[in-house]
Amino acid sequence: MPFINIKTPEAALTMAQKAEITHRMTDLLVEYFSEAARPHTMVLIEEVKDGGYGRADEVFILPDAYRAKEL
Template sequence: MPLINVKVIEDVFSDEQKAEVIARLTDAMVAIEGEALRPVTWVVVQEVRSGEWGIGGKPLGTADVRALQGQPAPAVG
């Protein structure tokens, strides 16, 4: 019974994108282990609060990830 745990920074991926991640990761496991495991393949997408994820000793936030994706920061106010 495979369990795939995916952690992402909050407010970066839409619900539709997270659903696609779940579907594609399930398909990848089924391609490796066989169709019989599809019903028991678990994928958990956990959102980590902005700033509580660090890379290279520095916190990484939602705005940082959006900048990496080439997305503009949301308007404030």
């Protein structure tokens, strides 16, 4: 079973964006593994809470301007 794990900042994506990512990533893997992989492909989008990730001694907080706006 192909498995994709994507980590994003919490509230950075709308449900529609998550659905689109899931669909497009599934299509990508089907290109490599054939259509037979579609029903078995798992896409997991994990949201990481603010302050739960960082780089080079800097803890990241998602600015409000980058937070998803549900329509």
